[in-house]
Every structure is written in C-alpha cells, then in structure tokens.
Amino acid sequence: MIKEGEWVLLWRNSRSNYLVKAGKNRFNTDCGYLDLEQLKGREFGREFFTHTKNKFYLLKPSLECVVMRGFKRRTQIIYPKDAAFIISKAGIFSGSRVLETGTGSGAMTAFLAAAVMPEGKVYSYERNPDFYANACNNLASAGLLDYVVIKNKEVKQGFDEEAVDFVMLDIPAPWELLGPVCRALKKGRKLASILPTVNQAERFVLDLEAKGFVNIEVFELWARRMLFRQGRSRPEQLMHSHTGYLIFAAKVFVS
Ligand SMILES: C[S@@+](CC[C@H](N)C(=O)[O-])C[C@H]1O[C@@H](n2cnc3c(N)ncnc32)[C@H](O)[C@@H]1O
Structure with a gap:
C-alpha cells in the first residue's frame, strides 16, 4: 500500500508520466489534476483517474x-x-x-x-x-x-x-x-x-x-x-x- 511521503510514478505513456509523492497537494498533469492525498492506501499497479477521467497507472519507481x-x-x-x-x-x-x-x-x-x-x-x-x-x-x-x-x-x-x-x-x-x-x-x-x-x-x-x-x-x-x-x-x-x-x-x- 502506498504510504504518506512515498514516491509514486504516475504512468499514462512515455510522454505523459510524473514522479510525485503521496501527500497533501493537488497535482496538475497534462490531462487533468489529481489529489495526492488520495494516492495513500492504494496499491501499486492499480489505475488512478484524474478529474477529467484520464487513466494513469500507479507504478513503484526504481531508485534510478x-x-x-x-x-x-x-x-x-x-x-x-x-x-x-x-x-x-x-x-x-x-x-x-x-x-x-x-x-x-x-x-x-x-x-x-x-x-x-x-x-x-x-x-x-x-x-x-x-x-x-x-x-x-x-x-x-x-x-x-x-x-x-x-x-x-x-x-x-x-x-x-x-x-x-x-x-x-x-x-x-x-x-x-x-x-x-x-x-x-x-x-x-x-x-x-x-x-x-x-x-x-x-x-x-x-x-x-x-x-x-x-x-x-x-x-x-x-x-x-x-x-x-x-x-x-x-x-x-x-x-x-x-x-x-x-x-x-x-x-x-x-x-
Ligand atoms: C561532481 S560532484 C560529486 C557528485 C556526486 N558523485 C553525485 O553523484 O551526486 C563533486 C563534489 O565533490 C566536492 N569536493 C571536491 N573536492 C572535495 C574535497 N577535497 N573534500 C570534500 N569534498 C570535495 C565538491 O564540492 C562537489 O560537490
């Protein structure tokens, strides 16, 4: 489960992906915003949708x-x-x-x-x-x-x-x-x-x-x-x- 302050790679495709931390703020993507608070408690590998219903996957980022x-x-x-x-x-x-x-x-x-x-x-x-x-x-x-x-x-x-x-x-x-x-x-x-x-x-x-x-x-x-x-x-x-x-x-x- 994703914890407070943990890094998450929001993945839509190779041009639209973001490294974020599960936390308190709103985060703007190129296809809608999402609330970083709502990442907490989710499972890596699951889908997550922005306010405009665009789908990202929640990936566990590598150290690289x-x-x-x-x-x-x-x-x-x-x-x-x-x-x-x-x-x-x-x-x-x-x-x-x-x-x-x-x-x-x-x-x-x-x-x-x-x-x-x-x-x-x-x-x-x-x-x-x-x-x-x-x-x-x-x-x-x-x-x-x-x-x-x-x-x-x-x-x-x-x-x-x-x-x-x-x-x-x-x-x-x-x-x-x-x-x-x-x-x-x-x-x-x-x-x-x-x-x-x-x-x-x-x-x-x-x-x-x-x-x-x-x-x-x-x-x-x-x-x-x-x-x-x-x-x-x-x-x-x-x-x-x-x-x-x-x-x-x-x-x-x-x-
Ligand atoms: C190229 S950077 C190192 C980058 C680091 N390997 C990395 O991957 O982030 C070189 C650093 O060595 C430090 N440095 C150079 N000579 C030093 C010395 N004699 N004692 C301590 N630090 C030194 C510099 O201040 C600089 O921050």
Whole structure:
C-alpha cells in the first residue's frame, strides 16, 4: 500500500508520466489534476483517474527514477549507467563499509547505500555546506539516510574511517587524496574514480601505478535508449554521449 511521503510514478505513456509523492497537494498533469492525498492506501499497479477521467497507472519507481527525476541537482551527478557498473566492480555487498568523496548531490551515495544496506554504511564527505544540505535532503527523500553518514568536511586532512571495503572518488584531482585513501582502504580492495577528461584519467593512472596499485582498468560506457515501433525501430537521436572515464584500481601490500 502506498504510504504518506512515498514516491509514486504516475504512468499514462512515455510522454505523459510524473514522479510525485503521496501527500497533501493537488497535482496538475497534462490531462487533468489529481489529489495526492488520495494516492495513500492504494496499491501499486492499480489505475488512478484524474478529474477529467484520464487513466494513469500507479507504478513503484526504481531508485534510478527517484535519483534522476526526484533528486535536486546542485552538482554534476554520476549517471545510473556508470553507477551500476561501478557497483558491479566494487566488490561490495550488504554489510560493506564504503568511503566516498565528494557527495555532490548524493546520486552515487544513493546507489552505494542501496548496495550496502541494511547492515553496511556509506561514509561520504562533502566540503560545500549547500551541497551537503541538499544531498542530505535527497537521501532522506529516497529513504536511504539511515545507511549513510554524510560529513560536511574537506577531505585533504584525511578520512576518519579505517579498514573500508571500497573507496569512490568523484572529485577533479583524485591523485591528491591517494595518501588518505591508502591509509583507509583495506588491502586487496578497490577504489574507483570518474573523471571527465582523458588528461585527468591519464594523470590518475600514472599516479596509481607509482603508488603500487594493481589491476588498473579504465572504461567509458555508452547507453543508448532505443525506440521500438513496428517497421521503424532505431536508437533515439539524443543521448548522454560522454559522462566520464571510470578508473578502477586495487590496493596491495607494497614491497
Ligand atoms: C561532481 S560532484 C560529486 C557528485 C556526486 N558523485 C553525485 O553523484 O551526486 C563533486 C563534489 O565533490 C566536492 N569536493 C571536491 N573536492 C572535495 C574535497 N577535497 N573534500 C570534500 N569534498 C570535495 C565538491 O564540492 C562537489 O560537490
């Protein structure tokens, strides 16, 4: 049953759909309004009609949908295609302890939290107080704040945590944090970073090699949404063609 404050995807078709929260206000769609109060207590998957008798379905939104459409963005975010791949290579599970900087808008934090919950924790650092407050709100709205410790703190002074299972760096100069990362990360475990330019990626790879990291891998991922219509199916014209280079490396005992 849909509860007060829960996200709901109102679905009519691919052009007419809305991410809303069950609550108190009236909500206007392109084909009539509805009362968000009346969503409470309904079942996901059921029909719901606007005042002009237009039919929507009540869908349970994915975390990808909540992050992309429900989160307020104050920074560039890590897109779901990259986040999913990072998590698949991170070696983290429910119960893992993860370090992250910077939190930004909390998009990657949300995907990490969903991977380590309910036993694990994400410790995420953000130096900008406005971005910190926004990320806290975003994570609370996704119901994930219990699995995250966000710190409004500059990381150059180092991390408070030790023996973490994975480190995620989304900052412009991750090589500046290799010292603190080496102290916090368990041996045999990975770090990941995302960098927008090939120059930054190359610099980071060289520094990782110099520090003795192994299993260094770099990827760029593309995800193309497809249009399927009988006899004229093809990829959509527009896409997020470049998001960033993903870099992975494992820490080992250095002899
Ligand atoms: C691109 S944003 C991160 C976006 C985030 N990964 C997401 O998916 O929403 C980079 C953030 O790192 C923060 N930052 C950069 N250097 C930092 C540092 N040394 N310590 C703490 N935060 C830092 C910036 O303030 C910015 O909000």
